[in-house]
Amino acid sequence: MATQIYEGSRPRYEGHATLEMHGMAPIPVDERYGRLHRVFTVWFTPNLVPAGFFIGTLATSSFVGVGFSLGVVAIVVGTVVGGLLVSVLGTFGPKSGAGQIPLARLSFGKSVVLPGILQWMSTIAWDAINAIFGAEAVHILIHVPFWIGLLIVLAMQGVLGLFGYEMMHVFQKWMSIVLGAMFVVVTVKVVSVGNFHAAATAHGSSLAGGFILMTTIAASFVVSWGAYASDYSRYMKPETSRVSLFLLTLAGVSLSSIWLEILGLAAASVVVSSTSGGIQHLMGGGVLGGMALVAIWIGTVSVNAMNDYSGSLALQAAGARVRRPYVAVVVTALAFGLTMWLDTGNLTTKFEEVLLFITYWVPPFAAIQMVHWWRQRGHVDAAKIMDFRSLAPGWEALTALLVGFGAAVPFMDTTLFIGPASSGWLHGGDIAFFVGFVVGGGLYAVIRAIESKSARDVSPATSVLHTIDPVSVVAVPSDA
Secondary structure: OHHHHHOOOOOOOOOOOOOOOOOOOOOOHHHOOOOOHHHHHHHHHHHOOHHHHHHHHHHHOOOOOOHHHHHHHHHHHHHHHHHHHHHHHHOHHHHHOOOHHHHOHHHHHHHHHHHHHHHHHHHHHHHHHHHHHHHHHHHHHHOOOHHHHHHHHHHHHHHHHHHOHHHHHHHHHHHHHHHHHHHHHHHHHHHHHOOOOOOOOOOHHHHHHHHHHHHHHHHHHHHHHHHOHHHHOOOOOOOOOHHHHHHHHHHHHHHHHHHHHHHHHHHOOOOOOOOHHHHHHHOOOHHHHHHHHHHHHHHHHHHHHHHHHHHHHHHHHOOOOOOHHHHHHHHHHHHHHHHHHHOOOOHHHHHHHHHHHOOOOHHHHHHHHHHHHHHOOOOOOHHHHOOHHHOOOOHHHHHHHHHHHHHHHHHOEOOOOEOHHHHOOOOOOOOHHHHHHHHHHHHHHHHHHHHHOOOOOOOOOOOOOOOOOHHHHOOOOOOO
């Protein structure tokens, strides 16, 4: 059967050390497992990376200039808002048994090719952003050329991504303790040398614009996880508490991000460069500097393994008939070239360019998935994602995504492009995420309501949660 390429061996219990050949096929209900606390650690650990630290330093840069106090507020607000999006989408996993982009086949139909490829490309970009710090840490620690350090990092994350879901949950659980302890040491150092009273360098309307921009930059660090969210809850049982899952996801993704970004903000005036070497120098070198570099190395492997895993599911959802582990290896390999490019020229400028551009599409995409889920009251038939040929064209979702993105363009502010609304009304502020979310989700809701002549698609009384193996019903045509 053609869809068997998306199935294969999979973990059956916590700690099951098996190579996960299983791809985007929904996980059968009778094979679900996993305790709730794992949701917290799988989202807490991957944000303990230098990318978060250096996002914090941007608050005092010349193009933001909000100072320490307002910078903290922007970081907290942006992170929590972005975390809310991730947390809502994460609750779709136990009910559907499907990953985030694969689940989008229900709303996007065949047009899922676009978000699938966008997500696949985004994971490569995130790999590169993180790997540049990890590779430099290895380079400094064991005195090898940068490109060899990069190969070491990519190889380690590739192996973890290859083994898949369960091994990543186990790795993130233990590394939450290890990395947490290491960054406590970094925190103690930053408290002793950091500047917690930096004044704003922007004033008036420019200060307001800078605050809005910093809020969006902080949100961008976690918003991108929205396209991954249910990938790491799809093995959980359907009866898993949605409220608990939501809260643990929000806590995991927010606490670590806010922690690292505030550390970066406090250390902005004393860190010598936006690099792993800068953090080592901040720690005073020696044993403490070495510990910081090890933490960077481990953190890079942790976050990038998740990129590789989710990238493989996204490309399958886009229609690629390739085994999941093989796609994960391809993602890892392509990240090598992009990382080498990021390592040349002005990293701060490139960092902002990549960070924002790879996330602008996520809010309208997430809004469309939320509207679809709401219309179905969460009673979706995930088995329908299996056969690409039976999917509807999906013009409604595609139109909403493109219009939502287009509506956001005037409100964008990056080093490559500044929209007229951003440069004019917002004085350099960026609210593109919020505009895209509202317009994309709102338009999709209107289109579907007109089509169906109803605010909802199904009645809870007639909806059932499918409990059979999805492969056995792949011939059912999609009407999503």
